[in-house]
Amino acid sequence: MAVTLKEVAELAGVSVRTVSNVVNEFHHVAPETRARVQTAIDALGYRPNAAARSLRTGRTGLLALVVPALDQPYFAELARAVVRHATAAGYTVVLDQTDADRDRELDLLADQPRRTMFDGLILNPLTLTSADIPARPTRPIVLLGERAIANSADHVHIDNVAAARVATQHLISRGRKHVAVIGSQDIPSGQSARLRLQGTMLALAEAGLTAHPDLMRPSNSYTRQAGYQAMLDILDLGHPVDAVFCFNDTMAIGALRALRERSVRVPEDVAVVGFDDIEEGQFSSPSLTTIRPDKDAIARIAVERLVARISGRGGGGEEIEVGFDLVERQSTQG
Amino acid sequence: MAVTLKEVAELAGVSVRTVSNVVNEFHHVAPETRARVQTAIDALGYRPNAAARSLRTGRTGLLALVVPALDQPYFAELARAVVRHATAAGYTVVLDQTDADRDRELDLLADQPRRTMFDGLILNPLTLTSADIPARPTRPIVLLGERAIANSADHVHIDNVAAARVATQHLISRGRKHVAVIGSQDIPSGQSARLRLQGTMLALAEAGLTAHPDLMRPSNSYTRQAGYQAMLDILDLGHPVDAVFCFNDTMAIGALRALRERSVRVPEDVAVVGFDDIEEGQFSSPSLTTIRPDKDAIARIAVERLVARISGRGGGGEEIEVGFDLVERQSTQG
């Protein structure tokens, strides 16, 4: 069926060892020999068998990327960057979605049978806590997003407290006094949300402002629909509001829609800030002011760390912080 | 290092054959034996070696999905659906992006060394024509989007002519006379674009309307930015326009933004229709009327066909047509 090393070797009149050397660009193969082997390879259309190679070397050349859902723009953009960097590093990406399902996330961590076929794992968990991460995983792991405390996985993240503080300060600097917050979470795993809330409260306190309970809407689902509903709820409660900070952009997009439906002007009546800087926010009406985490750096560093660990370099368990910007657009320029 | 079948067999006091039977839920293993083996498996933390299994069976359990770019919402939503269906069928998805690069698309088709590790390929080509698809590919291929003429790959698509016709008829039924079209392509591979243009012209002709050249803006890049620019261009040319049909939703989102910047009211002054029904269009201002291809069916059928072919069932080379709807939203309700 498929052409094997042996067949190539026979045609070229050399041993399989030599063919292998040519294929892997090893050692010093005599130019003449190399040419003869290459001719045989081309003539037969030989392709190395990846499974056999993996069995022998213990490497698959595959990295697994596990995200909650690909249709969330932030994760789609992240996945794009991870695939790009992995490809550049000679790896292929295996993709999995957890739908924020705890069992799915645990399964993936546990190296389930079908999943063993990768050399390392990049995981953006939603439901896991650091207690769930095995102390001695069979393969290197890089965690994104949530803070992981003291374990063997590397962790790439931004300073969520500082970012939320900057976002809130921006609203305050525009003279806003009644800042609503959408996206806090009271579940144990909602670490990012907790940190963003912390940064928000810090900025408010520094400005001598307080957060009215009617203006704080929790949300465990970071979707447009959730942001839309949360914004409507806030408006319905009737408490004065002149600014909204949403913990991600998709919720902010939903909030913009709710405000428009209620004929509330943005940014004149209510200023809106999001988080993530998804491309959609550049084209919303009005365009969206947001926190821009350096997604490309997150992806690049995650791949770099993983490849290093796979190659036996680097210890693991490191915390790597990536930068962020505030991007000012129309939704706060009033 | 890793625990092997043999070690499990020794601990359980049986042969590897029996352990293999237990692991693969084969044959009739005596309940008592099964229990003893299972105990040994658990005690040792045994995990089957996927590479060895693949080498033996010739199957990897991996499907490759190749799309132009994951950060385009349509492809992200499609990828999500493909991953979901593949997982349900017991397969894992390997993801690749071509960035609409012809060489990358050809590489993937050619089973490049690193890429051989999948059992089948789902490909949404942008630059390839049917001539590029090998007549006898080493693995089953399902093509999405572009029409493939007479080759061994299955092809899942919607009726682009009919869909574009429905979209245009909808605009005409709203009394619009000056329909602009954004997204035609004059490149050889722009098959979908060509069919959509055909459907549009058909509808216009049926209504006794003609398409003014100033209202036809080609675009090879289906992005928000491209739609934005194309819309500005149309407005700048000064020809009367009261409707726009964009060949995808992201361009329509860009067009909405351009119209808003120029203070053109949607739908009162200009009605807008998109294509794809990405979630973003439900939350744009105004929300976007669009053609909704049955994405879930596309993904489901693509996976089904591929799995069937991998299992030796089904011949390949089939054309499978999937349905579509017109979804009416605010952008045409004036």
Place this chain on the structure above:
DNA sequence: TTGAAAGCGCTAACAC
């Protein structure tokens, strides 16, 4: 610089 051969871990044909 090249050849011969062992063996990675598993499945499945063949025995019993």
Place this chain on the structure above:
DNA sequence: GTGTTAGCGCTTTCAA
């Protein structure tokens, strides 16, 4: 119902 064993295609140690 279970044991024995060949061999999938490759990399790599040991020899020459």
